[in-house]
Amino acid sequence: GDTQNYFGIEESINELAQLADTAGLMVVGSTYQKLASPNPRTYIGSGKVSEIKSAIHALGVETVIFDDELSAGQLRNLEKAFGGDVRVCDRTALILDIFNQRAATHEASLQAIFLVALAQMEYQLPRLTKMWTHLERQAGGKVKGMGEKQIEVDKRILRNQIGILRKELETVRKHRKQYRNRRFSVPVPVVSLVGYTNAGKSTLLNQLTGANVLAEDKLFATLDPTTRRVQMKNGKEFLLTDTVGFIQKLPTTLVAAFRATLEEISESSLLVHVVDISHPLSEQQIDAVDKVLSELDVLSIPRLMVWNKVDKSSDPQKVRLEAEKRDDVICISALNGDGLPEFCNAVQEKLKDSMVWVEALLP
Ligand code: GDP
Known part of the structure; x- marks a missing residue:
């Protein structure tokens, strides 16, 4: 239920289905719910969660996609609620996936590949922390501190990669600009x-x-x-x-x-x-x-x-x-x-x- 967009709920969901199709997924069904405000834990209400869970089992669903951006907590809670190997993702992750596939399979420029990688990492960074805190909690505090250390390592790796990408991009960008300047010498x-x-x-x-x-x-x-x-x-x-x-x-x-x-x-x-x-x-x-x-x-x-x-x-x-x-x-x-x-x-x-x-x- 995003309020600021021009598209109605059903129309936006139809487009989400088209995006899923572009990503190579087969869409077997869709549903929505009107709530005064999203449930902070699961985004949708608990009744809706059960309803989707039944559908998952009946239809053998592998992926559930939400049209709005979900927090790390919501992603995790939903995955837990649906159980099994069901993957939960949101519109942003799906679009980033598509860009990633396109960058890999078509002749995207170096710049496009960098941009997509960068956007994906920036999407992951805030979601990383919570994933590890979650694992730590699951282990019942037995590995206290381990998760934290791992978060730091992962974050450092990701930040380093982001830093490298940014530098590479700056170089590509300069070349493009020079190219454009040369182009502009001819009116x-x-x-x-x-x-x-x-x-x-x-x-x-x-x-x-x-x-x-x-x-x-x-x-x-x-x-x-x-x-x-x-x-x-x-x-x-x-x-x-x-x-x-x-x-x-x-x-x-x-x-x-x-x-x-x-x-x-x-x-x-x-x-x-x-x-x-x-x-x-x-x-x-x-x-x-x-x-x-x-x-x-x-x-x-x-x-x-x-x-x-x-x-x-x-x-x-x-x-x-x-x-x-x-x-x-x-x-x-x-x-x-x-x-x-x-x-x-x-x-x-x-x-x-x-x-x-x-x-x-x-x-
Ligand atoms: P882009 O994403 O804006 O670059 O769109 P594309 O050029 O890739 O076109 C998207 C789809 O629309 C392709 O399947 C095209 O064949 C189709 N398309 C583009 N122009 C026309 C048109 O004038 N008439 C029809 N019927 N289809 C078109």
């Missing part, structure tokens, strides 16, 4: 694609440039910004950058970790906000993206809104009419290429101001 405007995860950013980039950026119907297919040069028929060109997809309740450790990567966004001349208009929650997704953009403090950069997957929407004609009513929206279908010339023209129009600005700087 080609940079256009960044932003949007909810799965909106179609990679597909659009592929269509426009013939680059083979991974496009998959999975959440978070893109882990690393990819930049390509787009040449227009009139000879003008711009650089198009794909970015990490956003999502509601994006773990704060990840937002912080990816802030460096998202620096590219802050240096763009134009942000193209790609929306999956066929998605029933497109409006909430737009809000979620705007929220991250405002966290990144980039709302002052000119923006162009693109409604993608018009072909997939139930009433394409209605969508087009709706877009026409607003002068700041372009309808496209990145998959089959519909509307891409219009899209390029709109980008050019929007860029005109910044182009003038760039040309004024030239000798």
Whole structure:
């Protein structure tokens, strides 16, 4: 029951199921409960705990995922209550898992791999202490002090690793910055694609440039910004950058970790906000993206809104009419290429101001 998010409970849980699917899990059921405030020990009430426990046995469930972030104590108590080898985790851990899988199996950059590892460690650090205190208590005080020593060792190892990663990241970051500076010596405007995860950013980039950026119907297919040069028929060109997809309740450790990567966004001349208009929650997704953009403090950069997957929407004609009513929206279908010339023209129009600005700087 998170109160600050734009998504209803069921919608958020549906998305959680999609995340689980992306992580390679098979979802067998879901449930929720309305409480005035979460139970401090188990997050959900004891009746709900029993209900889920029965379902676990009936269905042979291996993992139970909660949509909100759980404390170390809640994780432990739930695991104990469910018994057996049932793994309990939360949305944050699941997203970190996905990022980790993606970093391992796809061509993520060194930077992305570091960022994910860093975010995972930072998630683990506060949860480590309690795990060991728990083991100590379980042993009935016989090993008093041992757990404590072990915590210190583990924490030191983790902190060391975090320190090393931070340093490595700083180096990678400097290289990127140098690369960007060099890029800026040629006055080609940079256009960044932003949007909810799965909106179609990679597909659009592929269509426009013939680059083979991974496009998959999975959440978070893109882990690393990819930049390509787009040449227009009139000879003008711009650089198009794909970015990490956003999502509601994006773990704060990840937002912080990816802030460096998202620096590219802050240096763009134009942000193209790609929306999956066929998605029933497109409006909430737009809000979620705007929220991250405002966290990144980039709302002052000119923006162009693109409604993608018009072909997939139930009433394409209605969508087009709706877009026409607003002068700041372009309808496209990145998959089959519909509307891409219009899209390029709109980008050019929007860029005109910044182009003038760039040309004024030239000798
Ligand atoms: P990203 O996460 O924003 O980079 O999204 P992707 O480019 O990976 O696309 C997510 C999924 O949506 C893929 O399965 C694409 O094939 C699909 N997709 C993208 N654009 C369109 C479109 O215009 N129409 C339809 N029907 N599907 C699309």
